[in-house]
Every structure is written in C-alpha cells, then in structure tokens.
Amino acid sequence: MPGTIIDYVKEYGHIPFSEAEVNDVDSLVLSQFSYMKFDGMVPGLFDNKPSVTLQDIYFHPEYENLYADVRYEEENRALFEAMLESTRFNDMRVNCYINIIEEEWETQFSAITCILGDGSLYIVYRGTDESIVGWKEDFNMAYLSPVPGQAYSVKYLNIVTGFLKKDFYVGGHSKGGNLAIYAAMNCNKKVQDRIIKVYSMDGPGFRPETLKKGDFEAIADRTVKILPHSSLVGMIFEQNMDYLVVDSKGFGLAQHDPYTWLTENGSFLYIDDITQYQKFMDQTMNEFILGLEKEELQIFVDTMYQVISASQADNLIDFVADWKKSVGGIIEAMKEVAPETREMMKRFAKELFQLVGQRMKAEIKLLAKNNEKGNKTDE
Numbered sequence: 001m002p003g004t005i006i007d008y009v010k011e012y013g014h015i016p017f018s019e020a021e022v023n024d025v026d027s028l029v030l031s032q033f034s035y036m037k038f039d040g041m042v043p044g045l046f047d048n049k050p051s052v053t054l055q056d057i058y059f060h061p062e063y064e065n066l067y068a069d070v071r072y073e074e075e076n077r078a079l080f081e082a083m084l085e086s087t088r089f090n091d092m093r094v095n096c097y098i099n100i101i102e103e104e105w106e107t108q109f110s111a112i113t114c115i116l117g118d119g120s121l122y123i124v125y126r127g128t129d130e131s132i133v134g135w136k137e138d139f140n141m142a143y144l145s146p147v148p149g150q151a152y153s154v155k156y157l158n159i160v161t162g163f164l165k166k167d168f169y170v171g172g173h174s175k176g177g178n179l180a181i182y183a184a185m186n187c188n189k190k191v192q193d194r195i196i197k198v199y200s201m202d203g204p205g206f207r208p209e210t211l212k213k214g215d216f217e218a219i220a221d222r223t224v225k226i227l228p229h230s231s232l233v234g235m236i237f238e239q240n241m242d243y244l245v246v247d248s249k250g251f252g253l254a255q256h257d258p259y260t261w262l263t264e265n266g267s268f269l270y271i272d273d274i275t276q277y278q279k280f281m282d283q284t285m286n287e288f289i290l291g292l293e294k295e296e297l298q299i300f301v302d303t304m305y306q307v308i309s310a311s312q313a314d315n316l317i318d319f320v321a322d323w324k325k326s327v328g329g330i331i332e333a334m335k336e337v338a339p340e341t342r343e344m345m346k347r348f349a350k351e352l353f354q355l356v357g358q359r360m361k362a363e364i365k366l367l368a369k370n371n372e373k374g375n376k377t378d379e
Helices: 005-012 024-033 054-058 063-067 073-085 132-140 148-163 175-186 208-213 252-256 276-290 294-309 316-321 323-336 339-378
Strands: 093-102 107-115 121-125 168-173 195-201 223-228 244-246
Touching (some): 005 073, 054 073, 063 073, 093 148, 107 148, 121 148, 168 175, 175 223
Parallel strands (some): 195 223
Antiparallel strands (some): 093 107
C-alpha cells in the first residue's frame, strides 16, 4: 500500500547510506527536514563549531522550537522522530545553518548542510517558509533575477564546499529547488565539478534569460526535477526541462505539500505525466506572465504585497488565524491603490481570461482533429 515519506523512513530506515546511496525519496526527506527551525540548535555558517547529530537536537533545551511552523508541526515531528530512530539518518550530522529574513530587502533565505553516514554531503535549501516576505520574494522571481535569495544560494554553496571538500548533493523543495539549480549552475567551476546530483522537488523554473546567463548545460545531466501530477509551482517558467512525475494523495495546489507525495517499495510512486488540464493551465499562465513587460509585473507584484501587508500579519499563520482582520485590512488597502494601478490590474485579469479562452478553443480544435484522424484510421 502506498505511503508517505514518513512511512518510507520507517520501512527502509534500517538501510544505511553505505549500503544504498541517496535516492529521490531521501532527497524529499532532507528537503522537508530543512523546513524545521534549527535556530540556536545547529552551528551557524561562520560559527566554526563541530557538527551536531539528531540526538543533540532532540536533547537540546529548545527542541520544541524545531516545530514552530504549525503548518507542518504534526508531520514534521513524526518525520524527525522516524529519522532519529532509523539507522539511515540517526548518525547524520548537520552544520552551517543559516536563516535570513530581511523585510527591507524582501528576502527569505535558509539552508543547512547534512553530512550523511557514508560521508557524503547533502546541501539543502529551505523552500518558502510561512513568512509573508518569503512569498513576496517568490513573486519577485517573475521579473527580477537574481533575487537576493538566489544570490545568497551561490555564496552559500561556494563557502560550504570550501569548508567541506567532499563531493555533494544539492537540493530543495519549492523555492529551495529553484535555489539549488541556480546555485549549481552559477557556482565556481571547481565546485560544480564535485556535484553528484541536483534535486528540485516541485521547484519553479527560470525566465529564459536567467537560464542563458547560468551554465545549466554543465549540470543538466545531473539535475533531477520531480513534480506531483497536478503541479502548479514546479511548472512556473518550465523551460522543457526533463522531469519525473509522482502520484499524490493531495488535490490541486495541496499536492505541493511533500507529505502528500506517495511512496511504494522504497521509491516514489511514479506516473507518466502531469494531468493534461494542469499542463494546459500551466502553459497558459507562463505565456501570460512572459508576455507582460517586467515593469508591469513589478507594479502588479508590489501592489499585491502592499495590499496583503495591510493585514498587519507578518506570516501566513497569523494571516489565517485572524482572517477577518486580515481581509478587512486588505479591503481598506485596495481603496488606497492608485486608480491607474487598479485599472492595470483589471486589464491583467481581462487579458488572462481572454488568453485562457483562446487557448481552450485551440485545444478543443486540436482534440477534434485528432479524434477525426483516429476515426479514419479505425475505418
């Protein structure tokens, strides 16, 4: 029966990395592990202190702070405890933790380095956390490159691999996957040569000009991108990069949650491709975004952030917890938006609906044509 990454660790955690190297599911385990709050428990990037084990974290006085992100509190606790009890992860050491949230620079960046039982390294970037500013940085990627988090990711990779000379994996979930690829294709050449694999777990892609600037071809054959079957986030700016598709017990956007991805027999439960409807919607959204001027995109993103910030919540947890106050603040803020900006946002919505209609008509014509060909073949 299919299970989750927690079930995977429980069922296959008796196999050490010395007997079975890092696989796709391990990558998602470590990517989700990076969402935990290690502040004060794991040495910082420049602390020059010994690495710590999961046992050290478990017995730390501030251990409960590990689960401060209530979005994943129950699942993260179960995952950490399963890792702690497993042979595969319980001797893993972690170090070089960094966690930066800079509202002024619209930056949320976090990373941690895992030293696995076989001595190999897995450098993992945290995806978008619960902070509002973290989501703003994600939207900034629509028109700005590099965003501060991407620039930090390259520096982090070069610094850590200067401390630790082993070959390494690098990966992350969501924005963390985008940062992993960005860092891998822009890091020092000698560092790039030591990369074993790069993992992007439902991470957004890049604007075409960003891929051209980076040396993606140098890492293309070592890059693994994995998406759930109704992926939205991972298909943003998708540039024909090869990807694998995993089945999920989630619905729609909920499939972005790593705990909905299904595993079976020590691997992901892979399927052929993302759904045709989702592919249609993803392609339409990408065509729409890339068709806008960057200046227009910036105004749109900045206006949405201004409006959401009026809720006075600095994270999604508070935003949802007091949603009446949050929505009230947003409604009031919309009244303050300049009339010409409101008109521009209305135009965006109209253009998007028109594009969806045009593409849908084209899809229906193509489907009818293919059916007609199929009928003639049958005759």
